[in-house]
Amino acid sequence: MTLRPGVIMRTIPAPHGESAGSSPDAGITLVELIVTVSVSVLFLGLMASLFGAGMQGVQATRERDAATGAAQVITDSLQASVRNADAVSVSGSVLRARVATGPSGWECRAWALTPDGSLTYRAQATGPIDSDPATWGVLARGVSGNLAGGVPFTYAGQGGEVDIALIVTAGSVSVPVTAAVAPQALSEAAPSSC
Incomplete structure (x- = not known):
């Protein structure tokens, strides 16, 4: 620094307890630091709980959508x-039907609720369907029967209705499926066995 002639520089002594060149507002006190950290922790905790609640809501929505989607597929297929x-x-947990596929075509279709909670499905155009549901395609998982004895289907016989009662579960969400459907197709010849 260069001094001009006639300018006098003088040093002002610092107040008691402060070093020269610092102001009373320089730095923060321990109390201010504790208050700042406490407020920050509260704010971050609130944000974390809101984020967690949002994630739980998203998960519940996904589970509900999966369960209702599977229930809709099952209902459409069976009805x-x-x-x-x-x-x-x-027969037990197996439902078999001879289904009209057009003016003169027929197809055997079967659904089975397996012990592991899978609803399996099989369709074939000729002959009876094999009796091992483990080899059939899986229509939905997390399914249980909801009729007396835990069975998924009952049939009162010719002219009656097929009662369907299932519960489809995905995560923590369960969706009931109930229906009563009467076979309505007519065949001039005696139906072949499926």
């Missing part, structure tokens, strides 16, 4: 097929 059937049989 359309049984309604278009001329012969139906229920």
Whole structure:
């Protein structure tokens, strides 16, 4: 620094307890630091709990969508097929139907609830369907029967309705599926066995 002639520089002594060149507002006190950290922790805790609640809501929505989607697929498959059937049989957890596929075409279709909670499905155009549901395609998982004895299907016999009662579970969400469908297709010849 260069001094001009006639300018006098003088040093002002610092107040008691402060070093020269510092002001009373320089730095923060311990109390201010504790208050700042406490407020920050409260704010971050609130944000974390809101984020966690949001994630739980998203998970619940996904589970509900998965369960209702599976329930819709099951309902559509069973109702359309049984309604278009001329012969139906229920044995334990297996429902079999001979379904009209057009003016003169027929197809055997079967659904089975397996012990592991899978609803399996099989369709074939010729002959009876094999009796091992483990080899069939999986229509939905997390399914249980909701009729007396835990069975998914009952049939009162010719002219009656097929009662369907299932519970589809995805995560913590369960969706009930209930229906009563009467076979309505008519065949001039005696239906072949499925």
